[in-house]
Amino acid sequence: MTDPTRSFIGQQMQIAIATFRSGWQVLRLRGPSKITFWFIALLIGIAAGFVALFFRKAINALQAKFYGTDDVQYLHSFITDLPWMWVVLIPTLGGLVVGLILHYFTKDARSRSVADVILGAALHDGRVETRAGVASAFASLITLSTGGSSGREGPVVHIAGVIATWVSRRINADGITGRDLLGCAVAAAVSASFNAPIAGALFALEVVLRHFAVHAFAPIVIASVAGTVINRIEFGGMTEFVLPSYGDVQFYVELPAFLLLGLTCGLVAVALMRAVFWADDFGNFVQDRTKLPRWLRPAIAGAMLGVLALWFPHIIGVGYETTSLALTGELALHEATTFAVLKVIAVAVTLGGRMGGGVFSPSLMIGALTGLAFGLIATGVMPEVSGSTSLYALAGMGAVAAAVLGAPISTTLIVFELTGDWQTGLAVMVAVSMSTALSSRIVDRSFFLTQIERRGVHLAAGPQAYLLSTFVVSKIMRNPDDPHAASEERCWEMVDEGTYIDASGTLEVAMPIFEQSGAEFIPVVTLSADAPPEMLGALFQVDALRAYNRALAATAAEEHS
Numbered sequence: 001m002t003d004p005t006r007s008f009i010g011q012q013m014q015i016a017i018a019t020f021r022s023g024w025q026v027l028r029l030r031g032p033s034k035i036t037f038w039f040i041a042l043l044i045g046i047a048a049g050f051v052a053l054f055f056r057k058a059i060n061a062l063q064a065k066f067y068g069t070d071d072v073q074y075l076h077s078f079i080t081d082l083p084w085m086w087v088v089l090i091p092t093l094g095g096l097v098v099g100l101i102l103h104y105f106t107k108d109a110r111s112r113s114v115a116d117v118i119l120g121a122a123l124h125d126g127r128v129e130t131r132a133g134v135a136s137a138f139a140s141l142i143t144l145s146t147g148g149s150s151g152r153e154g155p156v157v158h159i160a161g162v163i164a165t166w167v168s169r170r171i172n173a174d175g176i177t178g179r180d181l182l183g184c185a186v187a188a189a190v191s192a193s194f195n196a197p198i199a200g201a202l203f204a205l206e207v208v209l210r211h212f213a214v215h216a217f218a219p220i221v222i223a224s225v226a227g228t229v230i231n232r233i234e235f236g237g238m239t240e241f242v243l244p245s246y247g248d249v250q251f252y253v254e255l256p257a258f259l260l261l262g263l264t265c266g267l268v269a270v271a272l273m274r275a276v277f278w279a280d281d282f283g284n285f286v287q288d289r290t291k292l293p294r295w296l297r298p299a300i301a302g303a304m305l306g307v308l309a310l311w312f313p314h315i316i317g318v319g320y321e322t323t324s325l326a327l328t329g330e331l332a333l334h335e336a337t338t339f340a341v342l343k344v345i346a347v348a349v350t351l352g353g354r355m356g357g358g359v360f361s362p363s364l365m366i367g368a369l370t371g372l373a374f375g376l377i378a379t380g381v382m383p384e385v386s387g388s389t390s391l392y393a394l395a396g397m398g399a400v401a402a403a404v405l406g407a408p409i410s411t412t413l414i415v416f417e418l419t420g421d422w423q424t425g426l427a428v429m430v431a432v433s434m435s436t437a438l439s440s441r442i443v444d445r446s447f448f449l450t451q452i453e454r455r456g457v458h459l460a461a462g463p464q465a466y467l468l469s470t471f472v473v474s475k476i477m478r479n480p481d482d483p484h485a486a487s488e489e490r491c492w493e494m495v496d497e498g499t500y501i502d503a504s505g506t507l508e509v510a511m512p513i514f515e516q517s518g519a520e521f522i523p524v525v526t527l528s529a530d531a532p533p534e535m536l537g538a539l540f541q542v543d544a545l546r547a548y549n550r551a552l553a554a555t556a557a558e559e560h561s
Contacts, residue, residue, distance in 0.1 A: 037177070041184040041219035044167060045226030048160040048188035053230055055141065055156050056193065062145030063317065066090050079313040087313075088306030094146025095302025098139040098355050099295035105135030109294040111356030112136040113154035114207070115451040117161045117186060121208050122459055123470055126168055126178025133162040140356035143298075147305055147316045149346035150357025153193055157208075157358075160189035176558050180216045183209045187220045188227030190414075195235065197221075197228040199414030206407045207448070211559040257378045258427045261371060261392060262399050262434025268370050269403030269435060270442045272344050272363065273450060279352025294354075301353020305346060314339050315346035319365040326368035327397070329389045333376045340369035359447055363404040364397050364418075371396015371431075391424055399431040403439035406446020408432045463555045468508040468548065473501055476547050477524045477537040486538035491523035495533060502527050503536050507544050514541045 063069070067090065069078040079087055102109045112133050120128040140148075140155035164185035168178040183204040191200025201224040205212050287297060308315055314322045322339060325331050331339070347362045375392025394415065402411035412432050416425065444450040444460040458465040478485045494500060500523040501510050513522055521540045525533040 038219050038222055041223045042226055044164060044181060044184045045188035045223030047163050048185045049192035049227035049230030051159055052156045052189045052192035053234055055152060058141055059144045059152060066146055079316060084310055087309050088303060091147035091302035091306045092299055094142050095298035095355055097142050099298040101135055101139045103295035106132040110354055111139050112158045113358060114157050115448040117158055118208055118448055119452060120161060121179050121182050122466060125175040126182040127165045128161040130162050130165055133158050136356060143355040143357050148355045148357055149305060149315050149350045151318055151361030152358060153360045154358025156189045156193055157186050160185035179209055180219055183216055183220045184223035187224035191224040192227035192231045194414060194418055195228060195231045196414045196417035197224045199410045199417050200224040200227060202410035202413060203407060206410050207405060213559050213561050215561045255430055258395055258430045259434055261374050261395055262431035263438055264374055265367060265370055265396050265399035265431060266403050266435035266438030269400045269439045272366060273404060273443055273447045275344050275348040276351045279348035283352050298353050298355045301349050301355050304349050308346060312342050315342050318361045323365045323368045326372045326393045327390055331372060333373055336369045336373040340366050359404055360401060363401040367397040367400030368393045370400060391427055394424060395427045395431040398428045399435035402432040403435040404447045406449060408436045463552060467551045468511060469506050471507040471547055473505045473510055473524055473539050474503040476543050477539045479537045486521045491535055491538055494523050495525060500525050507548060510539055510544060
């Protein structure tokens with residue numbers, strides 16, 4: 001190679017490096033362009049897809065190691081041959097490890113899941129907790145590997161959110177971009193977990209972002225497809241469940257039965273959600289009264305699961321074997337009802353015991369069992385006009401899951417993609433619509449939004465309710481040196497009258513004070529137990545309303561762009 005050639009190549013490499021550095025700075029400071037954003041969405045989809053794949057394979061590998069079986073799909077059948085001490089000991093020790101992980105790596109010893117991702121999208125510009133998220137993923141991995149009765153989608157969705165958060169911070173993404181990246185990660189994680197690209201994309205839009213804005217659709221679909229490709233490279237195009245053929249049965253005359261099934265599944269979904277919340281409250285009560293170390297709580301829950309599994313091993317793990325038996329109609333009526341009730345108890349113990357995991361897979365199992373039990377009764381009462389009991393199990397699976405997730409669209413599609421059966425859509429849609437309509441009036445729309453409501457954030461009511469909590473008073477108030485500041489003398493008079501607000505308060509606290517007092521402004525003070533209040537300024541109602549209206553307008557613009 002001649003010297004001029006080397007010089008030319010060197011110059012071109014320097015130009016390429018300079019261009020890359022310049023592009024990276026633009027990306028960091030100004031955010032990505034549309035094409036660049038789609039490329040980032042693809043990379044996030046691939047990363048989230050691999051995370052979901054590794055998480056699934058890690059669960060299978062650890063289950064095989066702990067329980068000594070080669071086929072974890074038939075785990076509960078194998079457990080019946082294990083020594084009883086081993087059946088109890090595995091989830092107990094698993095719970096102990098989970099408790100220690102959450103104790104040392106999270107502030108509240110609580111595993112993060114889908115509800116935290118929804119909160120991150122709504123309140124934190126598409127960011128989630130990274131340290132707690134990684135710890136929760138490891139904790140949930142141990143839980144699901146040692147017999148915890150929950151699902152893998154919750155931790156997978158959150159760890160995907162951690163990936164999106166890392167990218168958003170690196171490129172200095174604004175709120176809209178950060179939320180879109182979060183949606184991309186969630187879509188890829190769901191699609192890679194269940195080989196369901198359509199449902200993965202719609203889940204991210206319907207459940208996490210909670211809007212169907214056009215600007216978010218393309219990158220989320222790209223990421224969802226990327227996640228599905230990762231899944232199919234490993235597992236092929238096979239569906240999670242294989243259903244029997246329904247033949248040429250005309251089930252249109254059975255639509256009233258599917259309406260009743262939907263209502264029944266709605267009540268079952270409410271019972272599942274209420275059981276989890278009751279177990280969590282009861283666990284908090286016992287923990288407070290007995291001064292139980294928080295790291296020991298998951299171990300006690302694991303011991304309870306182990307004892308229950310001695311007689312009913314079907315409650316161990318995700319439960320795909322039992323779900324398959326229900327979908328193929330291989331369970332009797334008493335078995336379906338018993339397993340459904342026990343699975344609700346097991347899920348409540350797992351999640352109430354702070355062991356971690358998701359609620360989607362258990363809701364599929366409980367729904368399939370509920371649908372099968374309903375179908376056995378319906379076909380027994382009117383056998384001459386009844387179709388297959390498996391069709392009721394399929395519709396029940398979708399109906400309970402949709403009510404729990406508060407996502408009728410994506411759940412209907414994910415049932416089709418999990419089973420590969422698109423011919424029974426009418427029955428599934430009827431059951432799903434009735435179950436979600438009923439359950440959403442009893443709880444705060446879904447399991448996740450009810451979780452958030454229990455934390456004091458009114459996300460289910462819409463942006464007009466929760467946006468107030470995003471504005472801290474100290475950021476909006478007028479300082480004493482402001483040309484239009486309030487009279488300090490009048491401020492102190494109002495403090496003496498009891499009309500004031502702490503600087504750390506939010507507009508959610510301030511607006512009712514304005515409503516009750518009729519005042520034009522509220523004094524803002526710092527409150528301390530061992531010192532008199534210090535006057536910082538005043539919050540004017542007009543400033544509060546202006547900030548609130550701007551936030552509402554920005555939210556509406558994002559949702560309709």
